[in-house]
Amino acid sequence: ECGSRINAASKSAAKTGQGPALTGRLFRDLPISQRTLRGLEASKYTKMTEIQSGAIPLALFGRDILGEARTGSGKTLAFLVPTVECLYRQNWSKMDGLGAVIVSPTRELAYQIYQVLINVGQEHEISAGCIVGGRSLSEEQQAVSNMSVLVATPGRLLQHLDESPGFDSSALLMLVIDEADRILDFGFQETIHNILGHLPTQRQTLLFSATLHSSVHKLGRAALRSPEVVSVHHNA
Ligand code: ADP
Ligand code: MG
Numbered sequence: 001e002c003g004s005r006i007n008a009a010s011k012s013a014a015k016t017g018q019g020p021a022l023t024g025r026l027f028r029d030l031p032i033s034q035r036t037l038r039g040l041e042a043s044k045y046t047k048m049t050e051i052q053s054g055a056i057p058l059a060l061f062g063r064d065i066l067g068e069a070r071t072g073s074g075k076t077l078a079f080l081v082p083t084v085e086c087l088y089r090q091n092w093s094k095m096d097g098l099g100a101v102i103v104s105p106t107r108e109l110a111y112q113i114y115q116v117l118i119n120v121g122q123e124h125e126i127s128a129g130c131i132v133g134g135r136s137l138s139e140e141q142q143a144v145s146n147m148s149v150l151v152a153t154p155g156r157l158l159q160h161l162d163e164s165p166g167f168d169s170s171a172l173l174m175l176v177i178d179e180a181d182r183i184l185d186f187g188f189q190e191t192i193h194n195i196l197g198h199l200p201t202q203r204q205t206l207l208f209s210a211t212l213h214s215s216v217h218k219l220g221r222a223a224l225r226s227p228e229v230v231s232v233h234h235n236a
Pocket of ligand 1: 019020022046047048049052069070072073075076077
């Protein structure tokens with residue numbers, strides 16, 4: 001299931017209960033494709049949250065982002081919308097290799113991000129996969145060589161970068177590091193640095209975290225170039 005084309009699966013996310021605080025700013029006022037807008041609408045996303053309206057326009061402009069907002073504030077779309085748009089604008093295809101990679105601290109979070117990606121990206125022809133281990137490496141190696149976007153845990157991503165012959169990340173456009181504070185809490189600092197060593201330096205990088213501790217800033221200095229800091233502090 002992890003590894004279908006984006007447009008293959010398209011269940012809209014049923015949302016129940018209270019969602020995050022929304023602003024008056026709309027996704028449809030962003031300079032994004034109709035395909036992405038339709039994907040957002042299919043998932044019932046119309047108004048942006050604070051972190052989304054702060055980060056998405058700057059990311060669409062090509063800036064690196066150091067984003068801070070609490071859990072539940074909508075950080076996933078803050079990086080997925082620019083990621084999908086970036087590949088679409090470049091007319092990215094399977095032939096171009098890996099275009100974007102999203103690093104997440106846990107399998108569960110990676111899979112959640114992947115689900116949002118296939119929903120919001122359902123109108124796009126982008127192949128996406130989720131690599132979190134748990135399957136045989138050789139099985140995954142077949143799949144990763146055809147993926148334009150991967151959502152991955154740090155250890156498994158590094159394993160593929162080190163060991164998978166057909167895995168070409170030399171043209172990568174976008175790196176996303178999600179939940180950077182937890183990635184560091186889990187002891188993945190060196191893994192992330194090794195991942196950075198494999199990736200082209202000419203790329204856009206978006207780093208999101210619930211908190212910007214000094215260790216997160218330090219990672220930011222290694223991964224980001226002249227980032228815009230987008231920090232949302234809420235009582236709500
Ligand atoms: P975070 O990563 O900051 O913890 P998520 O991206 O997981 O937050 O979003 C938290 C919840 O808010 C999810 O259920 C998501 O579907 C919902 N959500 C995010 N953005 C919006 C939006 N613009 N409109 C409505 N619901 C949203
Ligand atoms: Mg999140």
